[in-house]
Amino acid sequence: MPYLSVYIKELTPITYHREIENIKMPYKGVSLPITKDQLKGIFKKYDKDGDGKISKQELKLAFKEMGLNFPGFRAGRAIRHADINEDGYINEEEMGQLVTYASRWGVKIY
Template sequence: MSLLVNQRLPRVGGETSKPKHVAGGVPFSKEQLRDIFKRFDCDKDGRLSKEELKKAFSELGSRVPAFRTLAALHHADENGDGFISEEELEALLQYALGLGYTIKME
């Protein structure tokens, strides 16, 4: 499982692919999503900024990561500071699970 979260998946021809949001794929587990979001905490301050969220949603395959970021903040940023803290991560994960992101190997 951690292979899917911590590195890109090999594809025939030596190229790499990243997880995509597609119908019929294997859904990400809550733990996989947690690992992905934590990986995008680039400055390691224990919270996710708008830019870090945008990059994470892009990695998940969102076609409009900026919109997903704003929607995620609306759903999960309980104190309204513009960040997703460790305490707010559970709400973010529930939101992301509801979007149905799936793993696709190309």
């Protein structure tokens, strides 16, 4: 997998962002450094019903496709950690808390 790391580093920032969005997540064990905004974008992509909030089920799917172990457990923990208004969803204001919490699990953020 070192080839993937070298390839990503040689891309321009705009192409790099597009490449991150197009990467399918079956690359378990590969960690690519991404920005907080890119991680927020990945999470927002899983807002399937378009209500502007991420449910536990949507978050579970995101974690599963990111290759994290125990995605249901992690989604529940993330909701409890980041859901400041305790409505059971992650909204735009709470997204920063979610990103910070997700970075504890090996998601490299720069």
